[in-house]
Amino acid sequence: MNRLLLIGAMILFISGCSGFKDIDKRYFVVGIGVDRTENEQKPYRVTLKLGIPSAKIQPGATNKFELVSEDAASIQEAVRLIKSKVDKELDFGHAKIILFGKTLVSQSIREPLDWFLRRRDIQLIGLVAVGDPSAREILNTSPKSERLPANSLILSLAEEGTESSYIVTESLSDFHRRLTEKGKDPYMPVIRPRNNSYVINQAAVLDKERMVGILTPDQTRVFNELIRKHVQFEFKTVTPKLRYNIAVQNYRIKYKLLHLHSSEPTIQITIKIKGEVEESTAPLFQEDWNKLEELSEEQMRERFVKVLTYLQSKKVDPVGFGLRYRAMGYISEEDWEAWQTLYPRAKFDVRVHIKIIDTGVIK
Amino acid sequence: MIRYLYYMIIMCMLINIMLNVPTFLIERRYDGAVMGILAAVVSGSLCAVVFIKALRQFPNQGLPEIFRSYLPPAIRVPLLLYLGIMWLIAGLIVLITFSRILQRFLDPDIDILILRIFLILICSFLAAGSSRSILYTAEIVILLHVPFVALLLVKALGHEYMDWEAVKAVGQFVRKTPDLEIISVASYIFTGYINMAVFNRFFRKEDKIRGLWLIPLAGFAVLFTTFFIPIGYHGTEGVASFIYVWVSTADSIRMEFGFVERVIYMFLLIYLSISLLFITMTWHVGAELLKDVFSKKQWAQEDDQRFNWTRWLICLLFSPTCIVTLRFLNEKNYLELTDEWLIVRYISEVALVLIVFWLGRKASK
Structure with a gap:
C-alpha cells in the first residue's frame, strides 16, 4: 500500500515537466554568425545555421541546413525574432561554431561577445572565427564531403580532422581570457569561402576592442608556431645552389625578457627545432649538414622577427610577453604602465637551433 | 573504522566548489588570497589534528554525550542548538547552490521549487537513517567518484589551454597579507573532520589514527587546484567574471575522446553525488545534535539502528522554512550570505575545537 502511494505521488510530479520538448520538436543550431549591418538602428545581423536531421548519413547529401537571419539592435532581440520565423524550439546545445563578420570585428567585438558568455547553453569550448567577407556567407557554404551540417568547420577548427x-x-x-587578460591579446582564425568550400589560412589579431590586422598565410604559420606549443609545420630554405624543405616533428620555444631597465629592452626567443628533409632540389646527404642547418636557421630567424615586429607595430601581444612580464614580479600599476612603453621599443633577439635528423628515404 | 574519518575529510575538500570558496578566493586574488591559502593550510590542519586528538579521550562518544557529562544544561542546550543549526545550514547552502546550477546547466525549464523539494525529500530520507549507513554511503560515493575527479584534475592541469604564466602572475601576490575572511573561507577545505562530533561514537579506543600528516598535504593540493586551475583557464582578469567559476572551468575543458566531449556534464554528475552525500551527512549530524537537546535520555549504541522520528522532523521542518525565506533573496544576496556564513563558521569552528580540547584535557586528568 505504501509503495503504491509513493508511486502515485511520483506520477503526480511527472506532470511538472511541462517545459520539456521532444527532440523532434527542436531545431539544433549548429553555427551562429554575427555580422554588422549598415543600419545604425539595427546594427547586428544574426544568422543561425539550423541542422536538418537525416535518417541515413551520407557525405555531401545529409549536410542539409536552414539559414535564418535577422537584423536587430541586440543579439538577443535578433534570436527572439528568429524564433518567430521557425516552427521548432531553438536548441543552442550543439552550437559549436561562432563566427563574427569581418566588418563587425573591425569595429567592436566586446559588445556582441557578452551574449555568448552570459548564455548558459553556449559552450565555452565552442570555436570562434572571423568570417570574411561575412559570417553569413561562410555559414551558407556546404562542402561536398561534409556529412553533417557545419561539421567540416568543426573538423578543421577543432583539429579533429585536418591538422594544418x-x-x-x-x-x-x-x-574571452585573452580579451580580458592584461598582457595577452586575442586572435581568431579567418575563414574565407572558395567554391563551395573554405580556406582557413589566415589569422586576425585583435587588441582589447577590435581587429587591428590580418596576417598573411606565411605569417600565420609562424604565428601559429609562436602561440601554440605543438603544431607540426614545415618550412623551406632557399640557397643559391639548391632549395630544400624541412618538416618539423617537434620544436620548443622559450622566451626571456632581458635588460628591462636599460634603454634597450630585449625579448630573447630561443627555438629548438628537430626535423627531417622532405623535399630537395638536389641530393643532400653528402653536403655538410651543419652548413645547411645554419642556412635554415638564418632564414627561420628572419621569418620570426618579421612577424614579431609586425605584431609589435600593431601594438598587440598575442604571445603573452606582457603576462610573462607580470609573472616575473612586476605586478604594480606603475609596472604595468612601464610595460606599455617598454613593449613598443623592445628588441627581438631570436635564436634558432635547427637539427636535421635525416634526409628522408633517399639521399 | 578510521578510514571513514578520511572519507569525511575528502568529502569536504571536494565540496568547496559548491560553497563558493573558489569564487570568493579568486575575487581576492590580488589582496592576499595566495597567502591566505598558506595560512589556511596551517590553521585548518592544526584545528583538525587538535580536534581529532582531543576526541581520542572520548572513545565511542559523540559531542552530545561529552557535553552531557561535562557541561551544565544552561550551556549545553544553547551550544548544541547553535551547532546543530550551523550544520543544517551547511547542507542547505549546498542544496540551494546545486539546485541552481542544475537548473541553469541541465534543464532551465525545470521548476526549481520542485527540484528542491525532491532533493530535500531524498536527503532527509537518507539523513534520517542510521549513522553507520551514512558512513557506508560515504565510502561508496567517495570511492566511486574520486577517480573521476582525479582524471578531471590531471586532464585540466595538462591541457594546452592551462596558462601557467597567469598562475605565476597571481602567485607573485603572495606577499599581500590576508584578512580573517580569506583565511576563514580557505580553511573550509579542512572542515571534514568536524563531523567526528557525531561519528566519533563509532570510533573505538583500539582504533589507531594514522596518516594525519596527509591532511595538510592533501589540503594544500586541493586549495592550489581549486584556486589556480580557474586562473590558468580564464586568465588573471577574466576569471573574476564567472559566478560559478568551476562550472565554467569544466566547460572550458574539452575531452575529445571522453564519453561526452563537454567535460561539464561529467563534472555536474560527479558533483550531484558528492553534493547529495554532503547534504545527507551534514543534516544527519545537525539533526543528531538537535535531537539530543530534545531528548532526556543519553544516546546509546543501540539507538543508532532504531527508527527515529525526530531526525525526519528536524530535516523536514528546517529546510522548507529556509527555502521559503530564501525566495526573497536573489543570487547576489544569497552568495554574499554564503560568504558570511563561511566566516561565522570559521570562528565557531575554532571555538568548538578549543572547547573540545579543554574538555579533553579535563577528561585526561
Whole structure:
C-alpha cells in the first residue's frame, strides 16, 4: 500500500515537466554568425545555421541546413525574432561554431561577445572565427564531403580532422581570457569561402576592442608556431645552389625578457627545432649538414622577427610577453604602465637551433 | 573504522566548489588570497589534528554525550542548538547552490521549487537513517567518484589551454597579507573532520589514527587546484567574471575522446553525488545534535539502528522554512550570505575545537 502511494505521488510530479520538448520538436543550431549591418538602428545581423536531421548519413547529401537571419539592435532581440520565423524550439546545445563578420570585428567585438558568455547553453569550448567577407556567407557554404551540417568547420577548427600549420584555432573560453587578460591579446582564425568550400589560412589579431590586422598565410604559420606549443609545420630554405624543405616533428620555444631597465629592452626567443628533409632540389646527404642547418636557421630567424615586429607595430601581444612580464614580479600599476612603453621599443633577439635528423628515404 | 574519518575529510575538500570558496578566493586574488591559502593550510590542519586528538579521550562518544557529562544544561542546550543549526545550514547552502546550477546547466525549464523539494525529500530520507549507513554511503560515493575527479584534475592541469604564466602572475601576490575572511573561507577545505562530533561514537579506543600528516598535504593540493586551475583557464582578469567559476572551468575543458566531449556534464554528475552525500551527512549530524537537546535520555549504541522520528522532523521542518525565506533573496544576496556564513563558521569552528580540547584535557586528568 505504501509503495503504491509513493508511486502515485511520483506520477503526480511527472506532470511538472511541462517545459520539456521532444527532440523532434527542436531545431539544433549548429553555427551562429554575427555580422554588422549598415543600419545604425539595427546594427547586428544574426544568422543561425539550423541542422536538418537525416535518417541515413551520407557525405555531401545529409549536410542539409536552414539559414535564418535577422537584423536587430541586440543579439538577443535578433534570436527572439528568429524564433518567430521557425516552427521548432531553438536548441543552442550543439552550437559549436561562432563566427563574427569581418566588418563587425573591425569595429567592436566586446559588445556582441557578452551574449555568448552570459548564455548558459553556449559552450565555452565552442570555436570562434572571423568570417570574411561575412559570417553569413561562410555559414551558407556546404562542402561536398561534409556529412553533417557545419561539421567540416568543426573538423578543421577543432583539429579533429585536418591538422594544418596554417589553421589557428581559438575557443570561446580562450578568446574571452585573452580579451580580458592584461598582457595577452586575442586572435581568431579567418575563414574565407572558395567554391563551395573554405580556406582557413589566415589569422586576425585583435587588441582589447577590435581587429587591428590580418596576417598573411606565411605569417600565420609562424604565428601559429609562436602561440601554440605543438603544431607540426614545415618550412623551406632557399640557397643559391639548391632549395630544400624541412618538416618539423617537434620544436620548443622559450622566451626571456632581458635588460628591462636599460634603454634597450630585449625579448630573447630561443627555438629548438628537430626535423627531417622532405623535399630537395638536389641530393643532400653528402653536403655538410651543419652548413645547411645554419642556412635554415638564418632564414627561420628572419621569418620570426618579421612577424614579431609586425605584431609589435600593431601594438598587440598575442604571445603573452606582457603576462610573462607580470609573472616575473612586476605586478604594480606603475609596472604595468612601464610595460606599455617598454613593449613598443623592445628588441627581438631570436635564436634558432635547427637539427636535421635525416634526409628522408633517399639521399 | 578510521578510514571513514578520511572519507569525511575528502568529502569536504571536494565540496568547496559548491560553497563558493573558489569564487570568493579568486575575487581576492590580488589582496592576499595566495597567502591566505598558506595560512589556511596551517590553521585548518592544526584545528583538525587538535580536534581529532582531543576526541581520542572520548572513545565511542559523540559531542552530545561529552557535553552531557561535562557541561551544565544552561550551556549545553544553547551550544548544541547553535551547532546543530550551523550544520543544517551547511547542507542547505549546498542544496540551494546545486539546485541552481542544475537548473541553469541541465534543464532551465525545470521548476526549481520542485527540484528542491525532491532533493530535500531524498536527503532527509537518507539523513534520517542510521549513522553507520551514512558512513557506508560515504565510502561508496567517495570511492566511486574520486577517480573521476582525479582524471578531471590531471586532464585540466595538462591541457594546452592551462596558462601557467597567469598562475605565476597571481602567485607573485603572495606577499599581500590576508584578512580573517580569506583565511576563514580557505580553511573550509579542512572542515571534514568536524563531523567526528557525531561519528566519533563509532570510533573505538583500539582504533589507531594514522596518516594525519596527509591532511595538510592533501589540503594544500586541493586549495592550489581549486584556486589556480580557474586562473590558468580564464586568465588573471577574466576569471573574476564567472559566478560559478568551476562550472565554467569544466566547460572550458574539452575531452575529445571522453564519453561526452563537454567535460561539464561529467563534472555536474560527479558533483550531484558528492553534493547529495554532503547534504545527507551534514543534516544527519545537525539533526543528531538537535535531537539530543530534545531528548532526556543519553544516546546509546543501540539507538543508532532504531527508527527515529525526530531526525525526519528536524530535516523536514528546517529546510522548507529556509527555502521559503530564501525566495526573497536573489543570487547576489544569497552568495554574499554564503560568504558570511563561511566566516561565522570559521570562528565557531575554532571555538568548538578549543572547547573540545579543554574538555579533553579535563577528561585526561
